[in-house]
Amino acid sequence: MDLKTFNSELNKSYSRDQKYEKWTEYREDISEFILDNLKVGGGTVLVLGAGNCHDLDLHALLQQDYRLILTDIDGSSMKEGLKRQAVEAEIFEVDYLGLSEINWLDELQKICLSGNKIEFTQWLTQLTATVEEKHFIWQGDPVDVTICLPIYTQLLFAQIEGQLRQYFLSDVLREEEYNGYLRQLLDVMPNIISDFNEGILDLVGKGSQLVVLSDCLEDRPEGSYSQAYKAGEFEQAYDHYCQTYGMGLGHYGLYNIEEYYTPSESKWFRWPFANDRVLFVKAIIIETS
Numbered sequence: 631m632d633l634k635t636f637n638s639e640l641n642k643s644y645s646r647d648q649k650y651e652k653w654t655e656y657r658e659d660i661s662e663f664i665l666d667n668l669k670v671g672g673g674t675v676l677v678l679g680a681g682n683c684h685d686l687d688l689h690a691l692l693q694q695d696y697r698l699i700l701t702d703i704d705g706s707s708m709k710e711g712l713k714r715q716a717v718e719a720e721i722f723e724v725d726y727l728g729l730s731e732i733n734w735l736d737e738l739q740k741i742c743l744s745g746n747k748i749e750f751t752q753w754l755t756q757l758t759a760t761v762e763e764k765h766f767i768w769q770g771d772p773v774d775v776t777i778c779l780p781i782y783t784q785l786l787f788a789q790i791e792g793q794l795r796q797y798f799l800s801d802v803l804r805e806e807e808y809n810g811y812l813r814q815l816l817d818v819m820p821n822i823i824s825d826f827n828e829g830i831l832d833l834v835g836k837g838s839q840l841v842v843l844s845d846c847l848e849d850r851p852e853g854s855y856s857q858a859y860k861a862g863e864f865e866q867a868y869d870h871y872c873q874t875y876g877m878g879l880g881h882y883g884l885y886n887i888e889e890y891y892t893p894s895e896s897k898w899f900r901w902p903f904a905n906d907r908v909l910f911v912k913a914i915i916i917e918t919s
Contacts, residue, residue: 650684650714656901660913661687664777664841665694667895667915673774676833677701678726678766679781683711685901686779692717699770703730726826727786728764729757735793742797742807750811757786758818766829776838778830780845780901780911782883785826787819823883831890840916842887844880845901845909847871856908859900864910868898884914891916 672695677686680700688711691698698719700708705723712719734757741749791812798808834840847868849855858867877885893914901909 647714649682652902653684656899657685657687658690659899660685660843660911661690663897663899663913665690667841668694668775669839669917670774671695673697674699674771675775675777676768676770676773676838677777677779678724678830679779679784680708680711680721681779682707683715686777688712688715688717688719692719696775699773722770724766726766726781726829727761727822728766729760729786732757732760734790738790738793739797742794742802742811745807747807747810751814754814754818758821761786761822761825765825768829768833772836773833773838776830776833776840778840778842780843780880780909782823782826782844782880783878785819785822785879787815787822787879790815819879820882820886823879824886827883827886830887834891834916834918837918839918840887840891841913842884842916843899843911843913844883845911846878846880846884847910848903849908849910850906851902851908853908855910856900859898859910864898868910881912884912887914887916891918 674697675691677698677700680686680702681704683700688698700712700719700721701724702708702721703723703725705721708721712721737753741753794803794808794811794815797803798805803811830840830842847855855864855867855871858864872881894917895915897913899911899913901911903909
């Protein structure tokens with residue numbers, strides 16, 4: 631199985647209509663923040679990681695006469711998202727990592743069954759080399775605004791970790807092996823994310839205003855971070871979290887962008903992802919003029 635098939639099946643694994651309805655307030659808040667900070671009107675907007683379009687109000691963008699281009703590795707989800715919002719936009723299937731031709735799941739299964747740690751290291755090395763060579767660079771028309779929806783935690787890590795966990799729970803992997811593979815995976819993720827960000831930074835360098843959103847922290851609906859968010863104290867709570875546990879992949883994606891550009895605006899959002907899960911998403915605005 632390749633990444634495109636994996637992500638497509640993942641997108642079909644939950645009730646899309648239910649998610650769309652439950653995310654209405656979040657979607658409207660995100661879209662309002664973006665529109666309030668755009669410096670151009672009537673230009674071309676490129677969306678990365680569009681998926682089912684549950685977390686972006688396409689109507690709001692199109693009403694401002696933007697030419698809207700949606701991209702994602704899963705074309706069928708984008709088509710359904712457009713149908714659900716009853717709008718029209720251009721869509722392009724984009725493999726952001728250049729791994730669409732690799733049957734990574736089958737290869738991973740063989741490695742886990744063999745228990746060969748060296749093969750896992752070699753496999754990861756091959757994947758990262760492929761990403762470095764073939765990572766996302768936009769080849770289409772010039773764009774005025776680039777919107778990157780939450781994607782960093784889905785750039786390979788979630789897919790591989792999910793499979794490793796399944797092999798651990800089914801006793802294919804011992805706990806020591808699972809933890810060792812996971813550490814190796816985490817070690818290569820900064821390079822994967824940085825390679826992906828090169829494509830975004832290339833667009834910024836060509837004058838595109840950039841909006842990046844990333845899920846940085848997960849909590850329960852009534853957890854301590856949810857309570858801090860309601861009390862207007864989330865920033866302090868999150869800073870303490872980072873001091874205690876370090877920087878997650880979602881945070882690193884933003885951090886890597888901010889090594890090159892200082893955001894003109896930023897804001898935290900609470901994403902009611904599921905009945906028992908909320909994600910805290912940070913949005914930043916980057917502009918060069």
